[in-house]
Amino acid sequence: EIVLTQSPGTLSLSPGERATLSCRASQSFSSTYLAWYQQKPGQAPRLLIYGASSRATGIPDRFSGSGSGTDFTLTISRLEPEDFAVYYCLQYGSSPRTFGQGTKVEI
Amino acid sequence: QVQLQESGPGLVKPSETLSLTCTVSGASISSYYWSWIRQPPGKGLEWIGHIYYSGSTNYNPSLRTRVTISVDTSKNQFSLKLSSVTAADTAVYYCARSSAFDIWGQGTMVTVSS
Numbered sequence: 232e233i234v235l236t237q238s239p240g241t242l243s244l245s246p247g248e249r250a251t252l253s254c255r256a257s258q259s260f261s262s263t264y265l266a267w268y269q270q271k272p273g274q275a276p277r278l279l280i281y282g283a284s285s286r287a288t289g290i291p292d293r294f295s296g297s298g299s300g301t302d303f304t305l306t307i308s309r310l311e312p313e314d315f316a317v318y319y320c321l322q323y324g325s326s327p328r329t330f331g332q333g334t335k336v337e338i
Numbered sequence: 339q340v341q342l343q344e345s346g347p348g349l350v351k352p353s354e355t356l357s358l359t360c361t362v363s364g365a366s367i368s369s370y371y372w373s374w375i376r377q378p379p380g381k382g383l384e385w386i387g388h389i390y391y392s393g394s395t396n397y398n399p400s401l402r403t404r405v406t407i408s409v410d411t412s413k414n415q416f417s418l419k420l421s422s423v424t425a426a427d428t429a430v431y432y433c434a435r436s437s438a439f440d441i442w443g444q445g446t447m448v449t450v451s452s
Contacts, residue, residue, distance in 0.1 A: 232399075266438045275432055275442035276383065287440060319383055323437050327398040328373075328385040 233258055233322050237331035244336065250307040252334045254320035259300045264324025267296055267305045270333075271316045279318075280305060310336070340364040342433050342443035350427075350450050356420040360433030360443060367391050367414045371436035374407060374418045376429040377445075384429075388436050389416055423450045 234257040244250055254265070262283035268276035278287040280296035283303055293308040307314055315338055320331040346358035360372070373388040387397035389407045397405050406419040420427060430445040 264437075268439070275445050276439070277442075278438060278440045281438040281440070321383075321439065323439070326396055327400070330383040330385070332382045 232327055233260060233325055233329050235320050235322060235329055235331035237318075237320060237334045239334060240332075241335045241337060243338070244310055245338065246310050246312055248310050250305075250310055250314070250336055252305040252307075252318055252336075254298075254303040254305070254331050256301040256303075256322065260322055260324045262299045262303070264322055265296075265298070265303050266321045266323060267294075268319045268321065269314075269316045270319065276319060307336075340435065340441050342435070342441060344431060344433050344443045344446040346446060346448070348447055348449060350423055350448060351452050352424055352450055353422055356418070356423050356427060356431075356448055356450070358418045358431055358433075358446065358448070360416050360418075362414045362416075367409065367416065368411055372409070372416045373434045373436045373439065375432045375434055375439070375442075376427075377432070378426075378429045386418065386420075386431075425450050 236255045238253045265283040267280040270276040279290050284296045295306045297304050317333045317335045319333050341363045343361045350356045368391040371388045371390050374386040377383050387407050389395045389409050404421045409416040428450045430447050432445045433443045435441040
């Protein structure tokens with residue numbers, strides 16, 4: 232099983248600032264199978280990034296993903312008020328599919 | 339657009355079987371894989387398993403002995419059964435379209451309690 236470790240656990244920032252979220256895997260896998268999600272309280276997760284760097288439909292270009300092997304990054308270039316949420320990474324290349332434990336981006 | 343909707347009891351007694359259904363609208367279930375994912379209160383996400391329209395399944399080893407996922411293509415639905423539940427199975431249960439979980443249902447809270 233591939234274990235994904237996200238850091239930091241909590242990121243305290245202000246609107247307009249840049250957020251950098253990390254997702255590290257216990258073993259290397261193809262970046263084709265790395266995704267990022269945003270979840271707000273009481274809502275289902277929303278797909279932001281798939282294939283490590285491809286934005287999902289309707290996702291603003293302030294969200295970008297990068298990385299390969301075991302190290303992946305989600306960057307939010309300039310935080311908007313609606314971006315404060317919990318972010319999860321997911322690997323979907325091997326079974327079982329596994330999520331990171333989440334990073335909370337708070338004001 | 340494609341929408342997913344979970345349905346089923348919100349309260350299940352310990353040792354009994356949790357049963358949920360996901361109805362797919364706006365697209366045929368006869369393509370893609372379809373998954374169940376859960377989230378205990380205040381915690382992270384756990385993939386339970388997925389099914390292809392043909393009936394082929396893949397389960398999380400942590401739950402494999404208790405999980406059954408099935409599909410009914412005539413109703414455009416797929417279902418989850420989780421047996422011998424305990425309080426640890428209390429969670430919001432989501433259905434989602436695989437492989438990158440691009441579409442999710444709104445989720446349904448299931449509480450295991452006597």
